[in-house]
Amino acid sequence: MRKQIIEYTSPPDALIALTKQLNTYEIKYQMNSEDFFAKYSQGETSDDEVFVEWAGNYQHYLALSTEKNDDTSNQKTKPEIQEATPILRGSKAEDLLKFAGTWQGDDFEECLQLVYKTRSPAEF
Known part of the structure; x- marks a missing residue:
């Protein structure tokens, strides 16, 4: 199996790249x-x-989605964010692409x- 290390410039960039993949x-x-992933976790797919x-x-x-949600829920004052239709659980990754490039916030450097x-380097 080949090993691949991918570095992203920001968390939103990582989410976008992963969503596309x-x-x-x-x-x-x-x-x-x-x-x-449910089938894979239960051994119902090949390796x-x-x-x-x-x-x-x-x-x-x-993991990135959870970190992003945890970070925003821990903020004392949240920046104003445009209203968007929530993405339902079970949606396809394609549904997230409409949010690509729409990240808002003043905590970019902190992120x-x-x-x-x-x-850490990802190994596959």
Whole structure:
């Protein structure tokens, strides 16, 4: 199995890249990532390299999404953010692409420093 290290310039960039990759898998295998990961976790898929990568990308996506939600819920004052239709659980990664490039906030440098402090090379 090949090892690949990917570095992102910001958390939103990482989420966008992962969302695009997840969307590629979902289209190719006609299954959303959440359903795939449930089957993968229960051993209902093979351990082909592509499935291992898909599962790893989905776990990375979930971790970044959770970090982003945790960071925003811990803020005492939240910046004003445009209203958007919530994405329902079980949505396809393609649904998230409409938010690409719409990140708002004044904590970019803080987020970037957090990424530098906490990231580790991804091995697949």
